[in-house]
Amino acid sequence: MIAKDKLNPDDVIIEKDGSKLVIDKISIPFLDGTVVDYKQSLIRNAFQVIANKKAELSCSCGSSFTPKI
Secondary structure (H helix, E strand, O other): OOOOOOOOOOOOEEEOOOEEEEOOOOOOOHHOEEEEEEEEEEOEEEEEEEOOEEEEEEEOOOOEEEEOO
């Protein structure tokens, strides 16, 4: 559940199959065209970046990346 008091008016909420992803305004250009998936496992449930054309490097867990400059 998303706490409404934690959202900014310009945040973007993307919802699919009952999962919600909140992206702040500053991050939108870095994530444009990115493929994000929600993975469930025994040790964690999390959104993971599957493909990001704007990433130079990414971590093995799929949670963070270094944008191309």
